[in-house]
Amino acid sequence: MGRTLVVKVTAGAEAPERCAQAFTVAATAATAGVPTSLWLTGESTWFALPGRAAEFELPHSAPLPVLLASVLAGGQVTVCTQCAARRGIGEADLIEGVRIAGAAVFVEESMAEGAQALVY
Template identity: 35%
Template sequence: MANTFCVTITHCMSDPDKATLGFVVANAAQGSEKETMVFLSSEGVYCAVKEEMAKIDEGAPFAPLKDLIEKFIKAGGKIYVCTPCMKKRSITEADLVEGATPAGGAALVEWLSAGSPAVAY
């Protein structure tokens, strides 16, 4: 059984439910002692933008996206943000929440090629 887990998120403002659920699952995986990586691509890159993530709150029973992301990072989860997707949207590394790392698709491929299960939102 793999000791890692991957959640890919491609939505944020257009479908905040998917962004929220992605981080709920990522926190569950991290809490289950799986080394967990979230890969944000397409519109999902906005999940790591400080000002944008603060706007997402789906309400009970879910915590606000900002709280879910902070919990995930504090627990040791890794967040990689697609560099080309950031460039397309004029997002810089300075715009990202502390703990999020710009990365290309190679980081995702490397993580998955080691046998990590993955889910996508």
């Protein structure tokens, strides 16, 4: 079994460079064939809703919808259960392929043999 990359982004539009960096790293890994899991927490949770990633802008950064699509094509995108609940977001609100899961799943993924977790 190869290494897995688990990326947790804790920032949204209020910290655009940190947010874009997390999406860029996750998309690059997924595109390179690395098993990748991107976790959206805090304000980044909003990017799991249709059209919301398109509202994000950061000069010299790849468009967030492109990065998100890259991760979805080659990996997994998860929204934090508590973060979704605090924002009134349910499974039916999410982009196809995005799931909602809690801390236990994050810990399981992060602690799996060969996993590398990064938090932005």
